[in-house]
Amino acid sequence: MISDFNEIMSLNVKGMKKSAIRELLKLTNNPDIISFAGGLPDPKTFPVEELKEVVVEVLDEDSDKALQYGSTEGDKRLREIIVENYRSQGFDIQLENVMITTASQQGLDLLAKIFIDRGDKVIVGLPSYLGGLSAFNAYGAVPVGIEFDDHGMIAEKLEEALAKMKANGEKPKFIYIIPDFQNPAGLTMPEERRKKVIEIAKRYDVLIIEDSPYKELRFEGEEQKSLYALDNTGHVITMGTFSKIFVPGFRVGWIIAHPEITDKFVTAKQSADLCTSPFVQKIAAKYIDKGYYKKNLVKTIAIYKEKKEAMMAAFDKYMPEGVTWTKPEGGLFLFVTLPEYMDAEKLFVKAIEEKVAFVTGNVFHCNGEGRNTMRINFSYMDKESNLEGVKRLAKVIKAEMK
């Protein structure tokens, strides 16, 4: 081994931390522990029988291309399907707007690679998705957090931050927003707020990143128009993924952007992994073309809706006064706020003793706040475990209350 290994690493890597969530998840591998910590889909939603049929068809009909290198932009049929689907949602896009990614984490990585030099500022939510924060951090970005209310990022606070930066001669590289059933908060931004945010971003000439992995997982309430469709002038980059609405194990996502921006993503992806597996892309395209995707999504939504409702009922029943939580209309998460004097990290240790796990909310806050908050996943555990887990968690919280 070389003598100065810890010195010769890049500055960015010196600043990298292993994902707190992934390290926490290791602690919760014990099967006795009821874990609300991950963000995993329920394997019951995986369309195994349909996939067996589709995979054999792909190998019978198209193996020369499915098993070969593919284009960096992605499989043409899959991109066409994505264009059709988003056009029906009001996106003014063509094939050239779409690039396939090795799931949405790669979209976030390439986004950072394209835009961020060490020290550049980016605007994120308080709280925001940890995978986004780490991807930006991996290129030396400095996150600027914007406060949330029940509708997500507060437009006035966003404008304040932009005005302040402008006065200092600064401009952030982008505004990172998860508008639907936000991870971790579980909140959805209503159309009026979306319009306000777009208007501000345009006025300050800043790109918006719309990361929307859960949009299709709506249990109730009204679908909100995408920021991309509300803009349609190329000011928004939208990211999507099959991880939560089909299977995460394929690692297939996409970005939708102005063709000039998509072109930069293609260049950056060439040196990152050449192309996303054509094999899984072709399976995904055929699965959708055969109508299985829509059918399975209905089933998936029903499963998660039932789990969410059971969890909400358990929270109502068991949680002591002074604890509040978000009421998500979809997605995988709810966010819990404990009394201000409580510390979720300390609680975590007691919770593990009681065999229940969660993610502490501070890891989602780029400013280190949120010590009295936690993220709860309701998609992975079965209904009974969700109920039992909430009971255990409530017990731990009560014991720590003043």
Next chain:
Amino acid sequence: MISDFNEIMSLNVKGMKKSAIRELLKLTNNPDIISFAGGLPDPKTFPVEELKEVVVEVLDEDSDKALQYGSTEGDKRLREIIVENYRSQGFDIQLENVMITTASQQGLDLLAKIFIDRGDKVIVGLPSYLGGLSAFNAYGAVPVGIEFDDHGMIAEKLEEALAKMKANGEKPKFIYIIPDFQNPAGLTMPEERRKKVIEIAKRYDVLIIEDSPYKELRFEGEEQKSLYALDNTGHVITMGTFSKIFVPGFRVGWIIAHPEITDKFVTAKQSADLCTSPFVQKIAAKYIDKGYYKKNLVKTIAIYKEKKEAMMAAFDKYMPEGVTWTKPEGGLFLFVTLPEYMDAEKLFVKAIEEKVAFVTGNVFHCNGEGRNTMRINFSYMDKESNLEGVKRLAKVIKAEMK
């Protein structure tokens, strides 16, 4: 679209170029053109029937894990297989030395991410693999090229460059070597040279990157011990991939390194794509466990050996005096040197008119040299096309000769 898009990109992306090869390949999509330009495996080597069987088994037995998120390190069974295989080649390694990558291009990308700050030097061959050069360039690396002889990188020239850098208070981040059937040169470094290079690297305290995607594709001559196994002190990072010895469409590769280095790769990969598809990893592991890999490799080698020999015979028969070429003992490529006064880029235009394509050698030279060289792939086209293509190419070269 924002007003200053071309200004707000990162410095690294401003310096990125689209891959010359991938852009060239687009020109050669015309099916009338006999293309020696790509580096694609022959689809006849793809084990389609075996895969149909294996995929159904994976979905029947292990769908909950195959379709779910996986660990960043990679599938445990697949890593075990890799450990067993390399241990039998003299690698002193355990599970903790191995991480799965989204094919070897991701290995190169993460390598650059871990070690390179803008302006850092890296040592590469003259010529070297374009995908490596672009991955390093994407993080602002400054490549220092070392001359080749028939055995690859010249040890004395390497030492000279390191001594010169040391005198200037500089140290490169690593030495990038493709020791077996090098892309593009088709040359293999003999054991004695490997030992010399390791000795020099250790003396100057610099890491060696051993990128070896073709090692298993040996048609003749004696297998050379890996640099990793010749060292076994953690001074070498080895990269491998299934792309050329199984299928490229799965996008599965691996890195083998000292555990402290592997740990940094894991951290960097977490924010790059979380994990490589567990689905394709489990298929690959089962395919190997069932004994199909070894059987299919024998078939693959036979196919490529026959193509290589046919091509060599055609070169002998048709090429005019003054043209020389390497005689690869394996891999996918040979490298052609034209008389010094010739320019392969000009030749390329004429070649396309005659419906034959190649890659100009200058793109593999970080110092812009190699204008009179070209890379020829013999793995993708069938034997007859290889023969006809060499005939056409020889005709074009003759017409340009003085």
